[in-house]
Amino acid sequence: xxxxxxxxxxxLEIDLAKRIIEQHGGTFELYDKVTPVTLYGENTAQxxxxxxxxxxxYPCVITQKGELIYDHFGSRAETMxxxxxxxxxxxxxLIMGAVAQQAQNENxxxxxxxxxxxxxxxxxxx
Amino acid sequence: MEQKKVLVTIARDGSVKVExxxxxxxxxxxxTAFIERLFPNGSGxxxxxxxxxxxxxxxxxxxxxxxYCG
Numbered sequence: 398x399x400x401x402x403x404x405x406x407x408x409l410e411i412d413l414a415k416r417i418i419e420q421h422g423g424t425f426e427l428y429d430k431v432t433p434v435t436l437y438g439e440n441t442a443q444x445x446x447x448x449x450x451x452x453x454x455y456p457c458v459i460t461q462k463g464e465l466i467y468d469h470f471g472s473r474a475e476t477m478x479x480x481x482x483x484x485x486x487x488x489x490x491l492i493m494g495a496v497a498q499q500a501q502n503e504n505x506x507x508x509x510x511x512x513x514x515x516x517x518x519x520x521x522x523x
Numbered sequence: 524m525e526q527k528k529v530l531v532t533i534a535r536d537g538s539v540k541v542e543x544x545x546x547x548x549x550x551x552x553x554x555t556a557f558i559e560r561l562f563p564n565g566s567g568x569x570x571x572x573x574x575x576x577x578x579x580x581x582x583x584x585x586x587x588x589x590x591y592c593g
Contacts, residue, residue: 400543400569400571401541401570402540402555404559409563418559424543429542444589462564481536483537483538484536484537485535492531492561495557496558499557507569514535515534516532516533516534516584517532517533518530518532518533519532520529521528521529521530521531522526522528523527523545
């Protein structure tokens with residue numbers, strides 16, 4: 398190996414995120430400007446969009462930097478899996494699109510595999 | 524010659540790990556740049572393997588002993 402990089406979940410492609418969230422049964426709202434969104438109690442988060450997933454008591458907020466702010470309080474534990482699935486699907490489609498585009502410009506071959514532990518792996522051979 | 528490849532793992536929680544294998548020197552960064560650009564906020568968690576620091580014949584590093592880079 399030569400290097401490893403890791404990236405936490407984030408959302409920058411809003412249209413892609415909206416489609417995936419709605420596919421998961423959620424609702425999505427995009428704001429014209431950075432807007433405070435109420436979470437648990439009097440807590441607020443500043444975001445450019447929010448989405449509400451099934452079974453969640455409070456919305457998830459997307460910040461200007463693409464970070465996710467959310468409070469799972471009062472929601473069923475298993476509903477966290479919905480958010481995880483949204484983020485995995487989002488990154489899967491985002492990265493696959495970039496890889497397919499890159500393959501048109503470079504001599505690379507790639508394949509996608511769903512691993513037994515639920516991870517998705519893309520292998521890009523140069 | 525070891526196969527050059529990039530492994531992208533998208534975990535169940537949506538986090539992404541990018542691993543470059545079989546590259547020597549800094550060519551690995553060129554190979555992964557198009558993926559890492561998708562995450563401009565950065566990771567703060569980039570680790571370089573020993574191979575990254577290996578000299579490659581086509582790299583030019585003025586001011587350093589011949590054949591050494593990084």
